[in-house]
Amino acid sequence: MCGRFALTATPDQTAAHLGLAELEAFPARYNIAPTQPVLMALAGPPRAPGSNLPDRQAMLVRWGLIPAWVKDTREFPLLFNARSEGVLEKASFKTAMRHSRALVPASGFYEWQQSGAAKGQPYWIRPRRGGVIAFAGLVETYAEPGGSELDTGAILTTRANAGIAHIHDRMPVVIDERDFARWLDCRTQEPRDVLNLLKPAEPDFFEAVPVSDLVNKVANTGPEIQERGVVGPQPEKVRRQKPGADENQMTLF
Template sequence: MAGRFALTATPEQTAAFLGLAELEEFPPRYNIAPTQPVLMVLAGPQREPGSNLPDRQAMLVRWGLIPAWVEDTREFPLLFNARSEGVLQKASFKTAMRHRRALVPASGFYEWQQSGSAKGQPYWIRPRRGGVVAFAGLIETYSEPGGSEMDTGAIITTEANAGIAHIHDRMPVVIEERDFARWLDCRTQEPRHVLDLLKPAEPDFFEAIPVSDLVNKVANTGPEIQESGIVSPQAEKPRRQKPGADENQMSLF
């Protein structure tokens, strides 16, 4: 699964990569965690001939998708990941997969190599070529009981490639730049037309760097969490899980 990631590129670099006219200023973010706001990009409104409107739009989304049909969020697990194998069938994701596919810009992500019941060794996993990548994302707008609306989202994951399978069996889906338009096009490209994009990245696409356990704490947000480091094995008590929650997700509150 992808439970933490980073976006340290500048707004200008990020906008150029995603084909956006511009982005508002934002600081480097080294330890993005579920429930925090994340930047996602959607296809923009359909343009009239000769219009100067951008064909892609950026928005801040709460990381943790809540389907529109949820009545009580306190009883619903936090869906920060969506497994690619079930996005067409699972009720939580199929509407977003049809109508609100998105790109999630990132400089890389973190994953933990499990060791028994312990959290294990964390790794900073980044593209070998550097720069920004785009994860496949889904967006759902949730209407709260009080009438306000909240945009929520998830990152789609797939089976890990040979390069990082020794660390974890899942990884985020990376959408290549040449496929941005097809992935975002929810008007003419049905979900079944883009399933071929939900595949692991090439085995040599990422490099994995062992880092210290500073990344384990959400409060640690500086560049030092990406410095190389080794964590000594420690026993850890298994966490309690809410009934019905997916073991690869987190509880909502």
């Protein structure tokens, strides 16, 4: 699963990695969460012969894909991730997979190592070589009842590689730069033609840094949430017991 990520590269660095002409200025974002706007890059219209203009375009989308056929968004779940294993068959994603595949620039993502019922230890998972990477994304434009349109998107996930499987069993799909054009090409590349790109990154691609639980709160958006730190074990709550009560007796309290 990928429920939080960060993009701390500059607009110029991001544009250069994605093959975009330029990007408007934007601040570093350390704690991007579902329902927030995220930057994605899609294939643009076909270039005229001899044109030097890029054939990719950037857009801001709401993180949480809404298929065009949804009638009531209040009763529809928040689809911020799409499991790559069933993306060709699942009604929520197959249209976007065919017509609007995208790249999601990122500096890394966060994941939580589960510990019982608790939230668990958070990790900042970043590429060892640093720099910008691109997750596989999907975009769909949803027509709202009032007539306005909302661009929405999801990040594709796959099974975790050996490097981070001890933290979580899922991870976002990373598209290699050499495969950008093929992934984005929805005109000549059928969805089945790009399924081989939806695989885990190499085991040594990422490094996982334990961080404090500051990242748990969406309101925390500064660089301090990526500083190394460990969440200590939570003390067990002392259960009050009435005098004479049987400790093994079930209770509502």
